[in-house]
């Protein structure tokens with residue numbers, strides 16, 4: 001496509017765009033009443049939603065990089081979604097908004113370094129860059145409602161995971177999460193370590209594997225969900241239940 005809108009493409013992202021356009025049809029749609037960028041892709045066609053009142057090459061590049069991961073055949077969010085929605089055990093805690101959030105956070109972890117490398121501004125990576133992704137009070141809430149008698153609350157587990165992934169994908173290095181992370185690990189060590197393992201393998205995974213034996217996102221997602229379903233089962237043993 002031709003980018004008529006001034007301010008989206010410059011010498012930092014034009015090569016990336018050209019590369020993507022070899023296989024993707026990329027459309028831009030201007031939208032009103034929002035500052036947030038978005039992207040919708042199906043097969044080899046993507047539409048980037050650009051807020052009329054916030055023309056910004058940084059945010060535009062952020063969306064291009066989501067398409068970039070697609071172009072490399074990496075669909076971790078979609079994979080986790082399909083697998084959990086087909087599982088009676090996992091669908092107890094993974095709701096659709098949580099799965100969208102996790103997929104997004106995982107993408108962000110992978111694309112932030114590329115975005116910075118291209119010369120874009122860290123502070124423009126996310127619209128809520130200045131917002132701390134988890135507060136002390138939120139951790140206190142999780143702690144307080146984690147278990148009532150023999151019952152674990154699925155919404156609290158969901159909230160825990162939402163916060164955990166948001167922290168891991170937070171691009172703002174001014175925030176210190178060390179104490180919060182420690183508290184999250186103390187609430188449930190097993191849950192914490194399963195998710196830490198996912199993040200660590202995801203960080204190490206190469207976008208373009210050189211060797212068939214290297215970790216790929218499908219194996220990482222499968223192992224993660226296998227461990228998570230064992231974890232969910234362990235929370236429903238010995239008269240315990242998730243409600």
Ligand SMILES: [Zn+2]
Pocket residue numbers: 062066104108
């Ligand atoms: Zn994004």
